[in-house]
Every structure is written in C-alpha cells, then in structure tokens.
Amino acid sequence: xxxxxxxxxxxxxxxxxxxxxxxxxxxxxxxxxxxxxxxxxxxxxxxxxxxxxxxxxxxxxxxxxxxxxxxxxxxxxxxxxxxxxxxxxxxxxxxxxxxxxxxxxxxxxxxxxxxxxxxxxxxxxxxxxxxxxxxxxxxxxxxxxxxxxxxxxxxxxxxxxxxxxxxxxxxxxxxxxxxxxxxxxxxxxxxxxxxxxxxxxxxxxxxxxxxxxxxxxxxxxxxxxxxxxxxxxxxxxxxxxxxxxxxxxxxxxxxxxxxxxxxxxxxxxxxxxxxxxxxxxxxxxxxxxxxxxxxxxxxxxxxxxxxxxxxxxxxxxxxxxxxxxxxxxxxxxxxxxxxxxxxxxxxxxxxxxxxxxxxxxxxxxxxxxxxxxxxxxxxxxxxxxxxxxxxxxxxxxxxxxxxxxxxxxxxxxxxxxxxxxxxxxxxxxxxxxxxxxxxxxxxxxxxxxxxxxxxxxxxxxxxxxxxxxxxxxxxxxxxxxxxxxxxxxxxxxxxxxxxxxxxxxxxxxxxxxxxxxxxxxxxxxxxxxxxxxxxxxxxxxxxxxxxxxxx
Amino acid sequence: xxxxxxxxxxxxxxxxxxxxxxxxxxxxxxxxxxxxxxxxxxxxxxxxxxxxxxxxxxxxxxxxxxxxxxxxxxxxxxxxxxxxxxxxxxxxxxxxxxxxxxxxxxxxxxxxxxxxxxxxxxxxxxxxxxxxxxxxxxxxxxxxxxxxxxxxxxxxxxxxxxxxxxxxxxxxxxxxxxxxxxxxxxxxxxxxxxxxxxxxxxxxxxxxxxxxxxxxxxxxxxxxxxxxxxxxxxxxxxxxxxxxxxxxxxxxxxxxxxxxxxxxxxxxxxxxxxxxxxxxxxxxxxxxxxxxxxxxxxxxxxxxxxxxxxxxxxxxxxxxxxxxxx
Numbered sequence: 001x002x003x004x005x006x007x008x009x010x011x012x013x014x015x016x017x018x019x020x021x022x023x024x025x026x027x028x029x030x031x032x033x034x035x036x037x038x039x040x041x042x043x044x045x046x047x048x049x050x051x052x053x054x055x056x057x058x059x060x061x062x063x064x065x066x067x068x069x070x071x072x073x074x075x076x077x078x079x080x081x082x083x084x085x086x087x088x089x090x091x092x093x094x095x096x097x098x099x100x101x102x103x104x105x106x107x108x109x110x111x112x113x114x115x116x117x118x119x120x121x122x123x124x125x126x127x128x129x130x131x132x133x134x135x136x137x138x139x140x141x142x143x144x145x146x147x148x149x150x151x152x153x154x155x156x157x158x159x160x161x162x163x164x165x166x167x168x169x170x171x172x173x174x175x176x177x178x179x180x181x182x183x184x185x186x187x188x189x190x191x192x193x194x195x196x197x198x199x200x201x202x203x204x205x206x207x208x209x210x211x212x213x214x215x216x217x218x219x220x221x222x223x224x225x226x227x228x229x230x231x232x233x234x235x236x237x238x239x240x241x242x243x244x245x246x247x248x249x250x251x252x253x254x255x256x257x258x259x260x261x262x263x264x265x266x267x268x269x270x271x272x273x274x275x276x277x278x279x280x281x282x283x284x285x286x287x288x289x290x291x292x293x294x295x296x297x298x299x300x301x302x303x304x305x306x307x308x309x310x311x312x313x314x315x316x317x318x319x320x321x322x323x324x325x326x327x328x329x330x331x332x333x334x335x336x337x338x339x340x341x342x343x344x345x346x347x348x349x350x351x352x353x354x355x356x357x358x359x360x361x362x363x364x365x366x367x368x369x370x371x372x373x374x375x376x377x378x379x380x381x382x383x384x385x386x387x388x389x390x391x392x393x394x395x396x397x398x399x400x401x402x403x404x405x406x407x408x409x410x411x412x413x414x415x416x417x418x419x420x421x422x423x424x425x426x427x428x429x430x431x432x433x434x435x436x437x438x439x440x441x442x443x444x445x446x447x448x449x450x451x452x453x454x455x456x457x458x459x460x461x462x463x464x465x466x467x468x469x470x471x472x473x474x475x476x477x478x479x480x481x482x483x484x485x486x487x488x489x490x491x492x493x494x495x496x497x498x499x500x501x502x503x504x505x506x507x508x509x510x511x512x513x514x515x516x517x518x519x520x521x522x523x524x525x526x527x528x529x530x531x532x533x534x535x536x537x538x539x540x541x542x543x544x545x546x547x548x549x550x551x
Numbered sequence: 552x553x554x555x556x557x558x559x560x561x562x563x564x565x566x567x568x569x570x571x572x573x574x575x576x577x578x579x580x581x582x583x584x585x586x587x588x589x590x591x592x593x594x595x596x597x598x599x600x601x602x603x604x605x606x607x608x609x610x611x612x613x614x615x616x617x618x619x620x621x622x623x624x625x626x627x628x629x630x631x632x633x634x635x636x637x638x639x640x641x642x643x644x645x646x647x648x649x650x651x652x653x654x655x656x657x658x659x660x661x662x663x664x665x666x667x668x669x670x671x672x673x674x675x676x677x678x679x680x681x682x683x684x685x686x687x688x689x690x691x692x693x694x695x696x697x698x699x700x701x702x703x704x705x706x707x708x709x710x711x712x713x714x715x716x717x718x719x720x721x722x723x724x725x726x727x728x729x730x731x732x733x734x735x736x737x738x739x740x741x742x743x744x745x746x747x748x749x750x751x752x753x754x755x756x757x758x759x760x761x762x763x764x765x766x767x768x769x770x771x772x773x774x775x776x777x778x779x780x781x782x783x784x785x786x787x788x789x790x791x792x793x794x795x796x797x798x799x800x801x802x803x804x805x806x807x808x809x810x811x812x813x814x815x816x817x818x819x820x821x822x823x824x825x826x827x828x829x830x831x832x833x834x835x836x837x838x839x840x841x842x843x844x845x846x847x848x849x850x851x852x853x854x855x856x857x858x859x860x861x862x863x864x865x866x867x868x869x870x871x872x873x874x875x876x877x
Binding site: 064065067068074075076077148150151153154204205209210224225226227228230249251252253254255257258261262263264267392424425426427429430431432434445446465467468469471472 | 585586587588590591592593594595596597598599600601602603604606610638640641646649650653683701705708709712715720721722723724726820821822823824826827830832834836837838839866
C-alpha cells in the first residue's frame with residue numbers, strides 16, 4: 001500500500017472555502033426562518049467579512065522572553081511561537097494530527113514502512129535570497145539536528161540514510177519501521193535550517209543565530225531585548241500573495257496581571273499558552289471583543305500528573321498510589337484550580353492523541369476505598385490520624401501549580417497521608433527531579449502526536465537515566481510494558497498497533513506509575529478581528545501565512 | 552585640599568579591596584544555588600538527553616572545576632571584562648549597557664522627585680504640625696509607605712490607562728513608531744509617568760516622615776529660639792536653621808537608597824514591562840545565568856560604594872562641623 005498524499009497548494013484557499021461555507025450557512029438559516037430580505041442582509045456582511053485583506057500588524061505577547069529565536073537550537077515554548085513564523089518544517093498537522101504540507105508539497109511512504117520520500121515546494125527562498133533545496137533538508141536532519149536537538153536526535157538516529165534524490169526530493173530510509181516518523185516533521189521537531197549558513201561551522205556559536213534566516217512568511221526586523229520582537233512580512237514568500245499581515249509584534253510583558261490588562265485594553269490581539277493565569281480566563285471569556293479557544297494544542301497535548309519516586313517506601317507499592325488516586329477529585333482540580341480548562345484523564349495517553357483508549361481502570365474519588373487500601377497495606381492511623389508522611393514538591397511554574405500542591409495536601413490529609421510541601425525554583429526543581437532527589441512532584445509532558453514520540457519515554461525502563469529531565473524518573477519498570485511499547489513503535493498495521501497500545505494503557509492504568517491529574521488545555525484568546533488563526537494542531541506556533549486582520 | 556584628595560584616594564583603595572571580596576563571595580553564592588543553566592535550558596526545552604546537557608555544560612565552561620572557573624572569572628574582571636552570557640550568546644557588558652539607561656532614567660527621576668517632594672511635604676507637615684495639613688500629609692505618607700508597590704502600580708495603570716486611556720499601561724516606548732530626537736524623548740517621558748510615580752510614592756513617603764520627625768526635633772533646640780529672638784523671619788529660620796540641621800538623617804537614608812537604585816526596582820519593572828536591569832537580574836537568577844548575575848552584582852556594588860563616598864562628602868558640605876577624616 002502506497003499512501004500518496006498530495007498537498008493542497010496555497011492553503012489560503014482554506015479561508016475562501018470557509019467563507020463560502022459560512023455564507024451558505026447564514027443563507028440557510030435565514031431561509032429556514034423564512035424572513036424575506038434577511039438572507040441578503042445576513043449573507044452580505046458575512047462575505048464582506050470573510051474575504052481576506054492584506055495589511056495590518058498583529059500584536060501578541062512573548063512570555064517568557066526566549067534566549068534566542070534560532071528554533072533549531074532552542075525549543076522553549078516562546079521560541080516556537082515566534083520562530084515558527086520564521087522557520088518552517090517539512091510538514092504541519094491538522095487538528096486531528098494528520099500531516100499537511102508545509103515545505104513539502106507531497107510525500108509517499110513505502111508499503112514496508114521503511115522509505116519516506118518528500119517532494120519539496122520549488123521556488124522557495126531563504127530570507128537572504130539563496131534558494132532552498134533538498135540539500136538543506138539533508139543537512140538539517142542528518143547533521144544539524146543530530147548535533148543539537150535531543151528530540152530530533154532520537155527520531156533521525158533511526159534513519160539508515162537520508163539522501164537528496166534531486167534538488168526537490170528527499171528520501172529517508174529507516175533501519176526499522178517506525179510509523180510515528182511521519183509525525184516528526186513539525187516546525188519545532190524538525191525546523192529546516194540553511195545549510196549554506198551553518199554547514200561546517202560551530203552551530204551554537206554561529207553569529208547568524210542572532211539574525212535568524214528561515215524560509216517562513218515573516219522575517220525578524222528588530223528584537224529589543226526586554227521590550228519586543230518585531231517580525232515583518234517576507235516579500236519573497238513562495239506562496240503568491242501571502243502572508244496577509246504586514247507584520248507581527250511580540251511584546252515582552254513579564255507580569256501576569258499586566259498581560260491581562262494588555263489584552264483587555266486591546267494593546268495585544270492574541271495571547272497563548274500560559275500568558276494568562278487560569279483564574280483570569282473566565283472573566284476574559286466574557287469580554288465582547290475576544291474569542292477564546294482551546295484548539296490548536298493537539299500536537300503538544302500536555303498531560304499533567306503526580307510524578308512518584310518508586311525508590312521511596314511506601315510509594316513503591318501500587319496500592320499506595322491507587323489510594324492517592326482515590327483520595328483526590330480530579331474534576332475538582334479541573335474546575336476549581338484550572339477554572340474549567342482541561343479534561344479529566346483516564347490513562348497515560350491524552351484523549352486527543354492517536355491510539356487513545358478509554359477502556360481502562362479509572363479512579364473516581366472515593367476516600368473510603370483509599371483508606372481500605374492503606375489499611376490493607378498495614379498503614380494504620382496513629383494518634384493524629386496520620387498513616388504515612390510524604391514530601392510533595394510542586395512544580396515552580398506559577399500560582400496554579402502551588403494551589404494544586406495545597407489541594408493535594410488537603411485531599412491526601414483526609415485519608416491519613418500527611419503531605420509536607422517543599423518549595424524550590426525552576427533550576428532547583430529540574431536538578432532535583434532529574435537526579436531522583438524527590439518523593440512526589442507535579443509535572444507535565446507534551447505527547448507530540450504519537451505515543452511512540454511523547455508517551456513511551458515516561459514508562460519504559462530503558463529511559464531510566466539519572467541526570468536527565470523528562471525521562472522515567474520514577475524508576476518504574478515492567479518488562480511487559482517495555483515490550484509492548486517497543487513492538488507498537490514498529491508496527492505498521494494500525495489495527496495491531498492499536499491493540500498493543502490498548503493493552504499497555506490497561507496495564508499502566510492498573511499499576512499507576514504516576515497519578516494522571518489533567519489533560520491540560522491552554523486558552524488562546526484572539527481579538528475578533530483576527531481571522532484564520534489557529535487552524536492546525538500547532539495553533540499559535542504555525543506560520544500565520546494566511547492569518548489576516550479585519551478592518 | 553590635599554587632605555581631601557588623600558582621603559578620596561584611600562577610600563578608593565579600600566573600595567577596590569571590598570570589590571574583590573564581593574566578587575569572590577558573589578561567585579560562590581550564585582554557584583551554591585541548586586541547578587545550573589544547562590539544567591534550566593533542558594527544563595525549558597521539554598525534552599532532553601545526556602548529550603544535550605553535557606554539550607551545554609562544556610560550552611558554558613561548567614565542566615571545569617569551580618576554582619578554575621573562579622580564576623578565569625576574576626582574571627577577566629581585573630581586565631575590565633564582565634564575561635559572556637552563554638544563554639544569550641552576548642557579552643555581559645553589552646547586555647548591561649542595553650538595560651542600564653532604562654533603569655537609570657526610571658530610578659533617578661523617581662529618586663529626585665521623591666527627594667524633592669518628600670522633603671517639601673515633610674517640612675510643610677513640621678511647620679503646620681497638629682493642623683489638618685499635617686494630618687493629611689502624615690496619612691498619605693503612611694498609606695504610600697504601607698501599600699504594596701506593585702498594587703499601587705496596577706491600580707494606577709488600571710485607572711489612567713484602561714479607564715481614562717490617558718497614559719500607556721506599560722512599555723518603554725511606542726513600538727515601531729520610529730521616533731527620533733525630541734519626539735522620542737516625549738514618547739519615553741509619557742511611558743515614564745506611571746512607573747516613576749509608583750516608585751517615587753514609596754520613597755517620598757519615607758523622606759517625608761523622616762524630614763518631619765527630624766525637623767520637629769531640631770525646632771525645639773536653643774539655637775532656633777535664639778534665631779527667633781534675633782527677629783529672623785519664619786521662612787529664613789525654617790530653611791536656613793531648622794531644615795539645614797534636620798536634613799542630615801535624610802541624606803543618610805537617601806545615600807543608602809541611592810546605592811540600591813540600580814537593582815531596587817524589580818517589581819516596578821515587572822509590572823510596567825520596563826526593560827531595565829532589575830528584571831534582568833531577576834530573570835538571571837531564575838535562569839542561573841551566572842555571568843549576567845555577577846555582572847549586575849558588580850555594577851550595583853560599585854554604585855553602593857560610590858554613593859557612600861558621595862554621601863560622606865555631602866555631609867561635610869551641609870554641616871561643616873563634620874570633619875572628614877580617615
């Protein structure tokens with residue numbers, strides 16, 4: 001079976017199609033209401049509104065200020081949002097995580113799942129005017145990213161060869177089948193960098209890092225550190241007539257309350273990720289000039305959990321971890337701490353990610369069951385009603401995580417698990433978690449569209465690596481889980497792959513290596529005049545080539 | 552005059568010795584914090600492996616023994632080189648030079664405003680002690696002193712920017728306006744109003760209270776009675792006799808606070824998104840950007856030492872009875 005997916009060139013057609021669709025819908029509505037004259041009245045402004053217009057500058061926020069915009073070297077969230085307009089990947093993904101063209105206009109996967117061939121758009125130019133060719137893709141994936149990008153290194157080390165068949169065709173040959181490979185070409189996972197600038201240099205010390213050269217629809221004009229980053233329209237962008245915007249300005253606003261004010265007063269027309277504190281979201285949602293969406297984060301699909309160090313007793317006992325799961329109310333966490341943002345998880349895979357299976361052991365809040373499990377373990381309450389004492393170090397990533405820690409202390413206290421809260425800052429947290437110097441902490445990880453890319457890493461025993469963050473820091477080890485994740489990562493039959501992932505989800509939800517708390521959602525606020533933003537699984541990190549501002 | 556120059560020179564020599572001690576202490580202090588810049592960057596990336604962290608540590612020179620890192624650093628400092636921020640890929644001096652003007656314009660304006668207004672209000676309160684004017688000034692000063700500074704900032708910005716729309720809520724200048732010359736100065740001045748008022752209110756309160764208390768004390772001394780008996784005018788007594796003697800404690804406090812001006816406005820810079828050095832310091836702490844942090848410490852230490860010397864000289868000018876001696 002050869003899947004040939006031809007790209008939809010000129011994605012700006014999306015805007016047009018949608019406008020036809022909306023106009024039609026408006027017409028239908030009016031017709032249904034059977035009010036003469038209304039159809040024209042409703043439909044006409046809809047069409048006028050939905051025809052993209054050139055011009056205007058979009059203002060947004062960048063928080064925290066990134067150390068660099070060279071996306072290949074740094075994949076911090078803000079670097080992705082800004083760098084995603086300057087650099088491009090071969091692919092982007094729709095909100096169901098299906099691949100869509102970006103620098104590649106089409107691609108084929110051989111039936112044995114070993115050969116991936118990408119056809120690139122022609123007439124693409126780097127911001128310095130040099131042509132973009134297959135050689136840039138080969139250099140980026142076989143040399144540059146292998147040297148500097150941990151996530152890409154894990155993916156492209158599976159390649160036996162990466163070759164340019166001609167100036168606009170690249171072929172990746174894998175050592176073994178790895179169906180998740182097609183999910184690994186989004187702009188932060190594999191940003192294509194210019195070979196003519198980086199080849200043969202010290203990548204991290206290259207002076208060009210301060211003046212990023214990409215292929216994207218926007219170019220860096222000015223970055224005043226501590227104040228703003230100003231991007232301007234790339235006049236030579238390879239898609240005729242795009243982008244619509246004259247530029248995008250990202251303002252550095254370090255204070256959360258000031259960021260809310262900026263959005264409220266219209267000084268910025270877009271906020272994303274954690275720009276606003278969750279407690280501000282319900283209020284901002286009611287403002288008439290704004291729309292809020294949680295779509296556009298399907299690719300990152302963050303999952304938050306209690307990370308539990310299995311090297312510490314009694315945390316090594318799955319009954320204890322189950323008791324924790326029964327003691328807490330995850331709906332309460334979602335509604336009262338995250339103010340309704342997010343979904344209650346069932347197992348290790350986020351429900352928007354491929355191969356999610358809801359048929360697993362779930363844990364409804366049930367303090368009695370928690371106490372029974374603790375009794376069974378022989379942990380009887382002492383004079384103060386305390387059965388066990390654990391240390392919880394909340395993630396130092398803002399107010400919300402601190403509140404979560406306080407809730408945990410209260411909820412676990414009710415079943416006799418005393419919680420001692422520890423506090424630290426980001427650097428201290430990273431140091432302690434990576435070196436297993438903790439009992440329980442909160443953490444959240446991105447899942448990158450496929451369990452083989454973003455889920456397996458937390459649970460497989462080969463990823464127990466001291467000193468490295470975002471690994472299996474719990475020290476959880478189950479040969480069956482290792483085997484299932486290994487098999488599924490190479491299985492090219494989707495049905496068999498689903499079976500393997502379903503089984504692993506059932507095992508993990510019974511053993512609870514971590515206690516999943518929340519499938520996190522981030523709010524994207526957009527001024528109603530901003531059109532066509534947030535159409536893909538990477539939402540605000542996409543190129544914004546077809547985003548436009550209504551007058 | 553020779554004595555003065557001698558004194559000044561000896562103070563400078565002492566200052567240099569203190570500076571070296573500060574540099575060494577700061578170096579160990581920042582390295583005592585858990586975690587390092589490589590770890591922070593791995594945490595921000597959301598993914599990591601051994602190679603990533605090892606490469607960064609090698610690049611940052613963090614794989615060298617601590618004493619060797621200290622030796623390299625002190626060696627550079629002595630040559631006037633503040634080091635290199637690997638996180639930002641730029642020399643520390645460039646980063647500081649970019650941020651220093653914004654902070655200085657903010658803090659110096661606020662400082663001068665606070666000092667002038669504080670001394671004036673304090674004097675007024677002391678002269679009219681016991682009347683409604685005195686009570687009003689005391690209450691306002693107490694409120695300004697006790698209210699959290701960031702809260703005042705947010706409320707001012709809510710009122711003047713969001714409700715009335717008169718002033719920009721934050722930032723240093725209008726982005727992309729490309730003003731030059733006078734238009735640029737005016738633009739920055741407009742952005743400066745709210746943060747300066749917020750910062751000045753706090754300092755003003757302490758100067759006003761200090762001036763008032765000190766004036767009340769001096770007012771009852773014998774020489775003031777003598778001046779009155781001589782038939783001098785009230786305003787001359789207040790300015791020449793009372794205030795001049797009462798101002799010494801204000802100078803002491805102002806001298807200490809002036810030294811902190813460079814680093815002391817983190818909250819204001821954060822609330823108003825002011826691209827200054829206080830914020831840079833705060834971020835450098837979180838990011839464990841050692842070289843930037845040490846650079847800021849060094850600059851602020853120099854400021855404190857300079858202002859201390861300046862304060863001592865001022866004492867002598869205001870009150871000739873105070874002898875400058877070693």
